[in-house]
Every structure is written in structure tokens, then in C-alpha cells.
Amino acid sequence: MADLKLQGLRKAFDETVILHGVDLEIRDGEFMVFVGPSGCGKSTMLRCIAGLEDITSGDLFIGGEKVNDVPPSKRGIAMVFQSYALYPHMTVAENMAFGLRLAGFSKQEMKAAVDRAAQILQIEHLLERKPKALSGGQRQRVAIGRAIVRKPGVFLFDEPLSNLDAALRVQMRVELSRLHQELKTTMIYVTHDQVEAMTLAHRIVVLSAGRIEQVGTPMELYHSPVNKFVAGFIGSPKMNLVEGQLAASVNGHAMVKLSDGSTVPVAADASALASGAKVTLGIRPEHAMASSQATQGSVRAHVQLAEHLGDTTYLHVVLGDSTTLVVRTDPENPLNTGDIAQLTFPPSRCYLFDEGGITQPRTAAGSAG
Numbered sequence: 001m002a003d004l005k006l007q008g009l010r011k012a013f014d015e016t017v018i019l020h021g022v023d024l025e026i027r028d029g030e031f032m033v034f035v036g037p038s039g040c041g042k043s044t045m046l047r048c049i050a051g052l053e054d055i056t057s058g059d060l061f062i063g064g065e066k067v068n069d070v071p072p073s074k075r076g077i078a079m080v081f082q083s084y085a086l087y088p089h090m091t092v093a094e095n096m097a098f099g100l101r102l103a104g105f106s107k108q109e110m111k112a113a114v115d116r117a118a119q120i121l122q123i124e125h126l127l128e129r130k131p132k133a134l135s136g137g138q139r140q141r142v143a144i145g146r147a148i149v150r151k152p153g154v155f156l157f158d159e160p161l162s163n164l165d166a167a168l169r170v171q172m173r174v175e176l177s178r179l180h181q182e183l184k185t186t187m188i189y190v191t192h193d194q195v196e197a198m199t200l201a202h203r204i205v206v207l208s209a210g211r212i213e214q215v216g217t218p219m220e221l222y223h224s225p226v227n228k229f230v231a232g233f234i235g236s237p238k239m240n241l242v243e244g245q246l247a248a249s250v251n252g253h254a255m256v257k258l259s260d261g262s263t264v265p266v267a268a269d270a271s272a273l274a275s276g277a278k279v280t281l282g283i284r285p286e287h288a289m290a291s292s293q294a295t296q297g298s299v300r301a302h303v304q305l306a307e308h309l310g311d312t313t314y315l316h317v318v319l320g321d322s323t324t325l326v327v328r329t330d331p332e333n334p335l336n337t338g339d340i341a342q343l344t345f346p347p348s349r350c351y352l353f354d355e356g357g358i359t360q361p362r363t364a365a366g367s368a369g
């Protein structure tokens with residue numbers, strides 16, 4: 001097991017800077033997930049940790065040792081790729097033992113390690129098969145088994161489930177969680193799937209354009225995003241972000257005027273902002289409420305599409321000025337495609353972002369939870 005420390009880690013390919021001086025600490029035994037949009041540098045960061053890419057500047061410590069110039073094979077890490085990278089002419093057992101054979105382990109040692117990993121992953125019955133006779137999920141298990149036999153201090157996973165179908169992804173997600181509970185090894189996991197991130201991670205690193213936007217537990221990121229980027233990235237469907245103007249700030253409540261002329265109170269302290277400042281109102285689909293009846297302060301919207309999923313209904317609604325929002329509601333809600341909806345946004349469930357993208361400090365009443 002090992003902890004990791006990235007200090008001012010910078011990576012450039014020629015003139016193009018991909019990672020802009022990342023500072024990050026990953027605890028021993030932690031399951032850390034890197035998320036962010038395509039091209040933000042998640043895989044590059046993982047590959048720098050693995051030693052598959054040189055670090056342009058900054059330092060990387062694994063288990064307290066500076067490893068900038070330590071070759072990948074000596075870093076005590078094992079990496080599992082999206083592509084599995086199994087050798088087609090070898091059996092499952094041979095694939096899993098391959099790294100140990102190169103490292104000079106005896107036959108008995110290799111067999112013991114392969115048997116143990118196969119038992120953990122429940123693939124004992126597949127050991128004599130070749131990869132072409134395996135399903136995608138089984139191949140991914142073998143790839144993970146190949147990492148386990150090396151007893152690394154740190155596991156690195158680069159989108160390991162993205163080649164699997166939806167049902168298998170869910171199953172493998174549960175298995176990875178179980179694997180982590182059993183091995184208790186530090187794991188770093190790259191994904192662009194935020195559901196995977198939320199369900200697997202102790203902590204999540206949200207990256208954008210080679211910079212860390214926020215590091216926190218899934219619930220910290222969900223309840224207290226530091227900016228619009230994180231707010232919009234964590235949560236599914238994503239948080240509604242509606243442009244508006246600060247009309248006034250009254251007793252810890254910010255009155256936000258939307259472009260359709262309606263005013264929405266937000267339990268946030270906006271006293272540092274000038275009246276008229278451009279702001280963004282954030283409200284999650286599960287916190288917005290839609291009714292067919294107008295109430296005081298409700299906002300009129302047109303239901304463009306009602307998606308009935310059985311246990312829940314998503315209303316895609318359009319405010320007067322063409323701003324679209326998603327509202328999650330219960331299946332008994334009578335609103336349907338084509339109806340007029342009256343929306344209310346509980347002030348304590350709303351977020352307020354200013355132009356710099358920072359959430360205004362929220363009042364006790366407004367703290368999410």
C-alpha cells in the first residue's frame with residue numbers, strides 16, 4: 001500500500017501544456033477517481049504517475065519516495081487499461097502470470113499468486129482458456145487479475161469499464177468496490193462517467209483543461225461545488241444553470257432576476273456583489289418543483305417533453321426566453337408534454353454563482369444537506 005503526492009506536476013507535449021502544475025495528495029488505501037471532460041488530462045496524469053510519461057516539471061512521490069526518475073516497473077504500481085491488452089496466444093493463467101515470469105518468480109509462486117487472484121475475481125474456471133473465448137467482462141477481470149498478482153502498492157485504472165455494455169458496467173462497478181474492500185490498496189481510477197465516479201470514489205478529483213477544479217468526497221462535490229463547472233459536471237441529470245441578474249440582496253437572500261422577468265430568491269449571501277451583477281442560478285433537477293397550479297412567485301414554463309421512466313418523470317421545460325431546464329418529478333405528476341408548468345425553486349436548494357464562478361458563501365439556512 002502507498003500514498004501519493006503530486007507537487008506542481010506539469011506535463012507538456014512540445015509547446016502544448018497539458019497539466020498546469022497539479023498539487024494533489026492521495027492517501028494510503030484511498031479510492032481516488034479522476035473525472036473531467038474529454039481531453040482534460042486525466043489519462044496523462046495517470047500515465048505520469050505510472051511512469052509511462054515523463055514529468056515536465058514538478059515532483060511525484062509514491063510511498064514517500066520521489067519517483068520522477070524511477071522506471072515504471074520499480075514504482076510498485078500496476079495499471080489496468082480500457083483495452084485489456086491481453087496476449088491472445090496465452091491462456092488466462094499465462095496472461096496473469098506473465099509479469100511475474102519476467103520478474104523471475106518460480107512456478108509455484110506464480111501458481112499461488114494466479115490462483116489467489118482468480119479466486120478473488122471468481123475466474124478459476126477460466127484459467128485454461130484463451131482470451132478470444134472470453135466475454136468482455138471476463139477479459140476485464142483477467143486484466144485486473146494480472147494487476148493483482150503483482151501485489152502493487154497502487155492500482156491505476158484507465159477507463160477500465162468503457163468497453164462493456166451498461167449492465168456489465170454496473171456489475172463490474174460492484175466487483176471493483178468489493179475488490180477494493182478486500183485488498184485495501186490505493187486505487188486511482190480514471191473515468192468520464194460521473195456515476196462511476198460517485199459510486200466508487202472515496203474522493204473525486206474534477207479536472208478541467210489540465211487544472212484541478214475541486215477535490216472532495218462525492219457528497220461534498222454534489223452538495224458544495226465550488227464553481228459552475230463542478231456543479232454542472234457532478235450529478236445526473238446535471239444541475240440546471242440559469243443566467244440572471246442580481247436584483248437585490250436582502251437579509252441573506254439574493255433576489256435573482258431571470259431573463260423572462262421573474263425573480264427567484266436564493267438563500268445565499270450576495271452582499272459582496274453589486275446590484276445588477278451577472279449571476280447564475282443553479283438548481284438540481286431533483287430540487288426544482290413543477291405544478292400545474294400557479295403559486296406566489298412561481299415561474300411559468302412550457303413543458304417541451306415529459307419523459308416517463310416509470311419510477312420517475314423528467315420534465316424538459318422552457319422558460320419564456322428559451323432557457324431550458326430539467327425537472328425531476330414523481331410519476332403521479334399530471335404535467336405532460338405541451339402543458340404549462342409553474343416552477344418553484346426552494347431558496348435553500350438554489351446555488352448562486354457569480355461571473356468568477358465562485359459559489360457565494362451560503363447561509364446556515366441555505367447550506368445544502
Ligand SMILES: Nc1ncnc2c1ncn2[C@@H]1O[C@H](COP(=O)(O)OP(=O)(O)OP(=O)(O)O)[C@@H](O)[C@H]1O
Nearest residue numbers: 013018036037038039040041042043044045191192
Ligand atoms: N503523446 C501525446 N502527444 C501530444 N499530445 C498528447 C499526447 N497524449 C495526449 N495528448 C493530448 O493531451 C490532452 C489530454 O489527453 P488525455 O488523454 O490525458 O485526456 P483525457 O482527459 O484522458 O481524455 P479522454 O477522456 O478523452 O480519454 C489531449 O489534448 C491530447 O490530445
